Amino acid sequence: MTRTDARRALVFGASGQIGAALLARLAAAGWDVDAVSRAPPSANGPGLRWHAGGFPDVVAPDAHFDAVFSCGPLDAFSLWYADATLRAARVIAFGSTSLETKRAAGDPGERALAATLAASEARVFAAAHASGATATLLRPTLVYGAARDASLSRIAALARRTGVFVLPRDARGLRQPVHVDDLAEAALAAVSAPAAAGQAYALPGGETLPYDAMVRRVLAALPERPRLLRVPSPLFRIALAAAHAGGRLHGLPAGAVARMREDLVFDATPAARDLGYAPREFRPTREMLVAG
Ligand SMILES: NC(=O)c1ccc[n+]([C@@H]2O[C@H](COP(=O)([O-])OP(=O)(O)OC[C@H]3O[C@@H](n4cnc5c(N)ncnc54)[C@H](OP(=O)(O)O)[C@@H]3O)[C@@H](O)[C@H]2O)c1
Known part of the structure; x- marks a missing residue:
């Protein structure tokens, strides 16, 4: 009805x-x-x-x-x-x-x-x-919060399974993970924001942090407290190539590892001005990362 x-x-x-x-x-x-x-x-x-x-x-x-x-x-x-x-x-x-x-x-x-x-x-x-x-x-940008995303929840799942998460030392590119609830709020705000008509907005999260720091916070949110293991970048690449060749690595797109070094940073100012967008800092909890 x-x-x-x-x-x-x-x-x-x-x-x-x-x-x-x-x-x-x-x-x-x-x-x-x-x-x-x-x-x-x-x-x-x-x-x-x-x-x-x-x-x-x-x-x-x-x-x-x-x-x-x-x-x-x-x-x-x-x-x-x-x-x-x-x-x-x-x-x-x-x-x-x-x-x-x-x-x-x-x-x-x-x-x-x-x-x-x-x-x-x-x-x-x-x-x-x-x-x-x-x-x-x-x-x-990189979405998390509902324990079903393909990036941070996947990192959490792998780390819980093995007790460790391995990153190359140069995985320091900047990231701005954004919570699903902040995105939903922005979508609702856009309906009644006249200035948003005909516009496209980047919606980054409320905190900009290096890739390895982001992973560290994910691991710290897990009760198992998996370790972050940082290895020299050439060693990581050799191990990755071997895993690919052995068919043991699926779902890591080409370029994903190289991008860990790159800054992926966006300006939230236009969304803040027109939509009142005020995303939260990156403070993940177990519930945001692990389903059930
Ligand atoms: N996840 C991220 O990190 C991220 C980052 C940037 C942008 N985005 C964008 O944000 C949007 C939502 O992302 P999300 O992560 O929330 O997606 P999601 O959890 O994967 O959900 C995608 C939805 O799309 C529906 N869908 C898929 N194929 C469909 C089809 N042929 N016809 C109708 N519905 C279909 C599915 O509904 P049913 O299965 O129920 O039909 C599902 O509810 C997408 O445009 C995505 O590209 C996501």
């Missing part, structure tokens, strides 16, 4: 780590929500209706939405939105700072990802303009 006095939102990627945080914010703010998932939960909540669907075949409910949020794959959303007949005043979509950091990457796959993100953002802005809506693009 919809509540006639409530603002109404359509949320894609609602089952994801950012999407789930956004659903909680929308519920707390009294929004009426339609959420889309390829495998929706069987039960709806108060003011929350789940719909089964996935891009490119999503059929949106025939309603007027005050806001549409995209918290899933931006390219798929942008292609769908460009063809959709959707009545929505505001579109808030998550992209990624990879649009900037991977633009000139050595790896062609990473360059292609950056190009796809840029094209997707442009498509969302154009489609919003064509339908009389306004769009805002939000680009998070």
